[in-house]
Amino acid sequence: MAPLNLAIVGTGIFATDTHLPTIKKLTSLLKPVVAYNRTKSKAEAFAAKAGIPENKVYDSLDQVFSDPEVQFVDALLPVQFNLDAVKLAIKHDKPICFEKPIAANLEQAREIVQLSESSELPIMVLENWSFLKATQILKKDILPQLGDVVAFTYNATGPWNSDNKYLATNWRLKPEHIGGFLSDGGVHQLALLTDVLGQVATIGALTKQIKKESGADDTLFSTIKMKTGVIGTFTYGSAFAATDKSTKFKIYGTKGSVVYDWSPALPKHKITYQLGSSAQDKSEEKVIEIDEVDTFEEEFKNFAEAIEKKNKRLIRVPPTKAFHHLAIVAAALESSEKQGSSVKVESP
């Protein structure tokens, strides 16, 4: 099979630092042929690195989608423009994958879901955390040994990092997207949570802004009820003063418990579990060190397969799934405005 010709639109930090190196690793699958960016000079620099000819650096999104050579579009735009890109994809009947979060708010996200459901076109949200091998290990190998899952704690907290280059991007400094960093990074965490334990029914949350540079609330403490009845806490924030970056997801069942730890200080991400229904019949702790996959490669492989097989059902993160991640953030923000009362997570 010949590689698929793709256009990269929004040639900013993530396109340059992550998508381009990933595309270059997947030469049998992908060939970059077009680039577009609001500031054209950035697309030109990107095209030079990607081996895209100068005459294929375009001046508008419409031109990108109109090029018959382009077989799909890879969009890495400020998220408030995702809806416009999806509308063009539908208009030109051209598959599109675009970066998380699905949209800037639930109205736009709902429109994207409706557009995607009205068509057979492959449309995918690039939520790379949904490709984590750890999720499959937890779901298939560990959870079945834990009896009935009853509760969880999910903690992803860390210190403010002023060197983070994403902080300087204008669309993050003055976010049009709900929750600023809470939706920007939070949807990754919520993808992991819901991939393992299923959908969230209700959330009661308190949020606050610690750093003015965050542009919006950057810290979230919450209690959650899953649709299965499982209860838990979800804590997220990277705007604290000096502290360890701590990322731990602990799940309690009637016959044991498990902790997934993906703290950056660890040489490998780690799953630790113990079985037994009480302190008296507790087994030895078992540890699995994970050789994690490259989730960016995996998401491109998944999308390429859906295009090749003309089957959008193969897509691991369709818009309807990514809608749920953003809807949890929206419910958390609404709850915080209501002093933490429980709010139902909206459906598309």
Ligand SMILES: NC(=O)c1ccc[n+]([C@@H]2O[C@H](COP(=O)([O-])OP(=O)(O)OC[C@H]3O[C@@H](n4cnc5c(N)ncnc54)[C@H](OP(=O)(O)O)[C@@H]3O)[C@@H](O)[C@H]2O)c1
């Ligand atoms: N999966 C992950 O781990 C991950 C990590 C980082 C980012 N992301 C996602 O990747 C996307 C891009 O983020 P980023 O950090 O790379 O931001 P960025 O550096 O600001 O890149 C966005 C690019 O889009 C361009 N742009 C803005 N408005 C546009 C428009 N209307 N049409 C065309 N191009 C436009 C910007 O050009 P100008 O220079 O003209 O503003 C900029 O080059 C976001 O959706 C983000 O959520 C994902």
